[in-house]
Amino acid sequence: MNKLKVRNINIENFRxxxxxxxxxxxxxxxxxxxxxSGKTTILDTLSISLSWLVNRILRQNTSGSHISETDIRNxxxxxxxxxxxxxxxxxxxxxxxxxxxxxxxPEKSSLNEVSELASVYKDQLENKNELPVIVYYPVNxxxxxxxxxxxxxxxxxxxxxxxxxLGGKRNYQSFFEWFRIQDDIxxxxxxSRSKWIKQKKSWIRNRVRKLLKIMTESxxxxxxxxxxxxxxxxxxxxxxxxPSFLFxxxxxxxxxxxxxxxxxxxxxxxxxDLEFMFHKMGRLSSEFRDDLIGEGGRYEEMIVRLIKDFxxxxxxxxxxxxxxxxxxxxFIFANLISLWxxxxxxxxxxxxxxxxYKPEIKPPFLYKxxxxxxxxxxxxxxxxxxxxxxxxxxxxxGQELKTVKQAIEQFLPEYSSLRxxxxxxxxxxxxxxxxxxxxxxxxxxxxxxxTLVGDIARRLAIANPYAKSPLKGEGIIIIDEIDLHLHPxxxxxxxxxxxxxxxxxxxxxxxxxxxxxxxxxPENIFLLNNKNNELSYSKAVESYGKNTDRILEDLLGVDARxxxxxxxxxxxxxxxxxxxxxxxxxxxxxxxxxxxxDPELVKARVLIKRKEAIGK
Numbered sequence: 001m002n003k004l005k006v007r008n009i010n011i012e013n014f015r016x017x018x019x020x021x022x023x024x025x026x027x028x029x030x031x032x033x034x035x036x037s038g039k040t041t042i043l044d045t046l047s048i049s050l051s052w053l054v055n056r057i058l059r060q061n062t063s064g065s066h067i068s069e070t071d072i073r074n075x076x077x078x079x080x081x082x083x084x085x086x087x088x089x090x091x092x093x094x095x096x097x098x099x100x101x102x103x104x105x106p107e108k109s110s111l112n113e114v115s116e117l118a119s120v121y122k123d124q125l126e127n128k129n130e131l132p133v134i135v136y137y138p139v140n141x142x143x144x145x146x147x148x149x150x151x152x153x154x155x156x157x158x159x160x161x162x163x164x165x166l167g168g169k170r171n172y173q174s175f176f177e178w179f180r181i182q183d184d185i186x187x188x189x190x191x192s193r194s195k196w197i198k199q200k201k202s203w204i205r206n207r208v209r210k211l212l213k214i215m216t217e218s219x220x221x222x223x224x225x226x227x228x229x230x231x232x233x234x235x236x237x238x239x240x241x242x243p244s245f246l247f248x249x250x251x252x253x254x255x256x257x258x259x260x261x262x263x264x265x266x267x268x269x270x271x272x273d274l275e276f277m278f279h280k281m282g283r284l285s286s287e288f289r290d291d292l293i294g295e296g297g298r299y300e301e302m303i304v305r306l307i308k309d310f311x312x313x314x315x316x317x318x319x320x321x322x323x324x325x326x327x328x329x330x331f332i333f334a335n336l337i338s339l340w341x342x343x344x345x346x347x348x349x350x351x352x353x354x355x356x357y358k359p360e361i362k363p364p365f366l367y368k369x370x371x372x373x374x375x376x377x378x379x380x381x382x383x384x385x386x387x388x389x390x391x392x393x394x395x396x397x398g399q400e401l402k403t404v405k406q407a408i409e410q411f412l413p414e415y416s417s418l419r420x421x422x423x424x425x426x427x428x429x430x431x432x433x434x435x436x437x438x439x440x441x442x443x444x445x446x447x448x449x450x451t452l453v454g455d456i457a458r459r460l461a462i463a464n465p466y467a468k469s470p471l472k473g474e475g476i477i478i479i480d481e482i483d484l485h486l487h488p489x490x491x492x493x494x495x496x497x498x499x500x501x502x503x504x505x506x507x508x509x510x511x512x513x514x515x516x517x518x519x520x521x522p523e524n525i526f527l528l529n530n531k532n533n534e535l536s537y538s539k540a541v542e543s544y545g546k547n548t549d550r551i552l553e554d555l556l557g558v559d560a561r562x563x564x565x566x567x568x569x570x571x572x573x574x575x576x577x578x579x580x581x582x583x584x585x586x587x588x589x590x591x592x593x594x595x596x597x598d599p600e601l602v603k604a605r606v607l608i609k610r611k612e613a614i615g616k
Contacts, residue, residue, distance in 0.1 A: 003474040008084040013073040031510040033528030038535040039510035047136040049083040056118035067098035092117040131463040133475030135165040143447040161463040175455040183420040214326040400461040407457035445485040475505040483513035491515035
């Protein structure tokens with residue numbers, strides 16, 4: 001067997017477990033029991049143990065999650081979890097031990113083989129660019145709001161498959177952030193600079209107005225030509241639809257402000273350089289390219305020249321504050337416009353870096369020796385990180401997003417075209433039949449199932465970037481209360497569809513739902529019992545295809561009917577057996593008036609007629 005599978009777990013003195021060993025099925029393991037029976041306990045022990053493998057794949061000899069003091073069974077000296085996994089035909093096992101406070105037992109945790117297995121997967125990452133997915137979806141995974149806002153890091157590296165993989169509620173936020181980043185990158189790939197400027201028209205107009213306001217305050221007297229240009233910026237829409245027009249008009253304004261400023265002789269060189277920078281924007285950065293930031297590249301040359309000019313003029317004791325602020329605002333705007341292809345997150349990072357050096361009347365940062373050497377590497381790093389991420393996304397022409405959409409559409413054929421819409425603010429849309437919905441408009445069950453399937457699929461896509469069929473990647477998927485918020489019709493399909501869409505993953509799930517269980521073979525079901533605070537289990541005898549009543553009574557230990565009704569029905573058949581047919585018919589009529597037509601009442605009527613016909 002080449003795929004990673006959990007074969008066995010041995011749990012000792014953990015919560016309600018005294019001593020328990022479970023051999024697992026290689027594809028599906030379903031845990032059933034009443035509240036408090038220990039379903040989450042078993043899933044948590046799997047998550048704790050697997051966290052050591054995940055963390056050591058990420059970084060050598062890193063710790064995983066520990067058994068907490070409160071997890072140690074009452075009145076015992078220690079708690080332990082031992083996990084046995086099979087990968088590529090070899091068994092690996094490791095054991096975690098936690099001593100109770102004030103005790104000192106000789107046994108220690110044994111973690112050598114988890115490090116060996118982590119090394120196997122590091123080698124696989126190096127040679128094949130493949131990793132197994134390991135993820136836990138606990139019961140607090142509810143999607144409160146599907147928000148594609150980007151709060152965390154922007155990264156598309158393969159090890160991101162483990163980001164928040166065992167982190168509960170954050171699983172889903174990671175999915176929405178990732179989906180937005182991927183969609184942004186692919187959207188930007190297909191976008192020309194002209195299209196970007198049209199989309200950013202309001203943002204550009206506001207930034208230009210800010211510059212114009214500073215420019216106006218820098219002039220001491222009215223100037224008709226200048227006023228004419230200001231009006232053009234307000235009324236001429238063409239300026240904001242064609243990059244060359246925008247850059248040309250901005251360079252004209254900068255030149256005009258420089259010529260009309262009383263102190264223009266002090267600032268002549270920097271005005272000229274700013275004008276030159278905007279003038280060159282028409283040709284610079286038509287698409288993202290490494291040579292923009294290469295040694296001696298034109299972009300870097302302009303930045304270095306401008307910063308040196310800033311340092312020179314800021315040595316002057318008498319400075320026009322408005323002109324200085326205008327310089328830096330124009331410089332920031334020029335950078336953002338020239339690097340239009342950066343993602344929103346990278347543009348924000350770039351602006352934050354540049355604003356760190358925003359000059360006041362006496363700008364201490366710009367006096368600092370080595371300002372160029374300090375600022376340029378930071379800018380380069382932002383740009384290079386963006387290029388690396390874009391190359392990663394473009395490598396497979398959006399395969400990761402296609403994989404997620406494919407999984408959702410295969411799982412739920414009625415739902416399609418998951419996508420991000422950015423106006424008026426970013427939100428996620430999906431088609432349901434022939435109608436389009438904001439994902440937040442759907443029910444909790446719909447949102448949770450779509451996001452669960454999407455998150456598993458995106459992790460498989462990240463973990464198998466060069467695979468033709470990423471959904472066939474290997475993984476260990478743990479899901480607590482799989483029926484959470486789901487309509488019974490979806491409860492029936494969810495497990496078969498998980499096995500169908502993700503055929504090489506091993507699933508560990510818990511459920512209370514008879515609709516889930518009657519679509520599962522009995523060999524995959526573990527019936528948990530917690531008697532006298534001691535967890536044990538047995539295997540189901542029958543489950544697949546059984547009706548809900550049988551599942552409730554045989555597997556879940558719950559009466560399918562209210563107790564009083566069950567007693568009255570039993571009384572009907574006892575009366576029939578004792579040939580008290582009149583009383584039986586009267587009781588059937590009473591029950592019919594109470595519950596309506598029912599298979600048991602139909603059966604009773606048939607028996608009564610037969611008894612009346614044959615007289616016995």
